[in-house]
Amino acid sequence: MNRPGGASESLAAPTANMTEGWHCLHVYYRLHPLAPGFPTGQAREELLTALDPQRDGAPQRLQVSVVSGHRADLGLMLMDPDPLKIDSVLQSIRTSSLGPFLEPAYSFVSISEVSEYVPTVEQYGERLLREGAATDDPAYLAKVKAYEQRLPMMNKQRLYPDFPDWPVTCFYPMNKIRDPQANWYREPFSSRSKLMAEHATSGIKFAGRVSQLITASTGFDDWEWGVTLWARAPEYIKEIVYTMRFDEASARYAAFGPFYISYVMPIAQALDHLRVS
Ligand code: 76R
Numbered sequence: 001m002n003r004p005g006g007a008s009e010s011l012a013a014p015t016a017n018m019t020e021g022w023h024c025l026h027v028y029y030r031l032h033p034l035a036p037g038f039p040t041g042q043a044r045e046e047l048l049t050a051l052d053p054q055r056d057g058a059p060q061r062l063q064v065s066v067v068s069g070h071r072a073d074l075g076l077m078l079m080d081p082d083p084l085k086i087d088s089v090l091q092s093i094r095t096s097s098l099g100p101f102l103e104p105a106y107s108f109v110s111i112s113e114v115s116e117y118v119p120t121v122e123q124y125g126e127r128l129l130r131e132g133a134a135t136d137d138p139a140y141l142a143k144v145k146a147y148e149q150r151l152p153m154m155n156k157q158r159l160y161p162d163f164p165d166w167p168v169t170c171f172y173p174m175n176k177i178r179d180p181q182a183n184w185y186r187e188p189f190s191s192r193s194k195l196m197a198e199h200a201t202s203g204i205k206f207a208g209r210v211s212q213l214i215t216a217s218t219g220f221d222d223w224e225w226g227v228t229l230w231a232r233a234p235e236y237i238k239e240i241v242y243t244m245r246f247d248e249a250s251a252r253y254a255a256f257g258p259f260y261i262s263y264v265m266p267i268a269q270a271l272d273h274l275r276v277s
Contacts (some may be wrong), residue, residue, distance in 0.1 A: 021112040021159040022060060022079040024215045025086045026171050026226060028072035028106040028260060029093075031274055040276050043097035047276075050092035051076070051267040059085050063163055064270050065262035072105040073274055075262040077171070077228065079112070079161070098276065106258070108173055110215035110226040112159045116189075117196035121148045127197065164211045168231040169264055170241075173223035173257035176249075184253040195249040202247050209236040223257050230264075237261065 012019060034040065049055060053062040059080035067075045078086045093099055119127060125144045133140040176184035184192065203212070213228040231237045244250050271277070 016083055017081045018111060022081055023083045023086055024110045024112060024226065025076075025078045025090075026106075026108040026110075026228070026260075027076045027078070027090065027104065028067060029074045029076075029102040030071075030105045031073040031276075032101040032103060034101055034276075038101075039097065044271050044276050046096040047093070047098055047271060048267055050089060050096060057085070057088075059089060061161070061163060062089070063169070063264060064267045065169055065264045066270050066273050067260055067262040069261070071258065071260060072262075074102070074270060075169075075171075075260060077163075077169075106260070108171070108217065108223075108226050109220045110217035111220060112161065112213070113216045114155050114158050115196075115214065117193055117200075118151075118155070118158075119197075121151060158213075161213050164230045166211070166230045166232050167264055168234045168237060168261070170227075170229040170231070170237045170259060170261050172227050172259045173217070173221070173225065174227055175224045175255045176253045177255050182252050192249075195247070195253075199244065199247045199249045202244060203240070205243075206236065206240050208232070210240045212240075234261075 051062065051064055052058065059078045059082075061077070061079035063077040065075040065077075067073055076089070078089055080086050093102060121144065124147045125140075128140055128143060129135065133143075178185055187195075209232050211230045215226045215228070216224070217226055218224045229237055229240065231240075245254075265273070
C-alpha cells in the first residue's frame, strides 16, 4: 500500500514482536484443592515441561516462584520479544491436567524499556559539572569515561535483563499520580529529571542487596509501571521499599497497587512445596 509522502517505505513491517526490548508478563495462580485420587504424577510432568526454562520454544525468561499469603500460590515471570510465546505458556498451563485447579489470581502486562530519565553520557557529565566538578579534573574525566563504558551494559540489562540468582522476589504495580496538587505529568522535564536523579541516588545504596527491573505498562495494563525487585534476603525488600517512600518522586507522586512477595525456585521444587507430587 502506498501512502502519501511514501511514509510506508520508512516503517518496518508490522509486527507484534518487540523491535527493541521484551514483552513481560507477571502471572499468579491460586491452586485449588485436588480431589482425592487426582493423578498428580502426570499433571506434574506436564507442568515440569511447560515451565522448564530450558525447553525448546520456552520464552527468553521464565521464572517460577512460590507466593506467600492467600493472594496466590504460584507466581510466574515471563519475558520474550514475542507476546504469543509468552501467552502459549499460559495456554499450556490452562490445557494441562492441572489447568482446572489453577485459578488465575492476578496478571500484569508490561514491556521493558530504557527510561527517559536514564542520563545520556552528556547529561551525566553536565550533572557532575553542576555538582561542582571541573572539566579538566582527571576524576571528572574518569567518571564520565566509566559511565560511557557502563551505559551500554546497563541499558542491555534494562531491555533484556538477566534475572539475578536470588531467592526473594517482590512485584508491585505503580503510578505517578495526577492530582491537581501533585501532578507528575504537569511538571517540566527538568524537575522530573532532578527528582529521578535523587531517586537513583537513594536506590544505588542497595547495590548488591537488591536488584530492580522497572517495566513500562502505560497502554498495556491498569498501572503505569511494574516494579520487580529481587533481594539477597527478605528484609532488604522491606528496607528498599520503605526507604524509597521518602524519595520526593515517591513521597509526593507515587501510588502503589498490590504487593506480591514470593520465593524463586525451579518448578519441580515449587510443585513439591505445593504438594503436587
Ligand atoms: O542509571 C540511572 O541513573 C538509572 C536511574 C533510575 C531510573 C531512571 C532508577 C534507579 N530508577 C529509574 C526509573 Mn527506579 N525504582 C522504582 C521503585 O517503591 C517505590 O518507591 C518506587 C518503586 C523502586 C524500588 C526503584 C528502585 N524507577 C524508575 C521508574 C520509571 C520512571 C519513568 O521512566 O518515568 C520507576 C517507576 C521507578 C521506580 N531505581 C533505581 C531503584 C533502584 C534500586 C535504583 C538504583 C539502582 C540502579 O540504578 O540500578
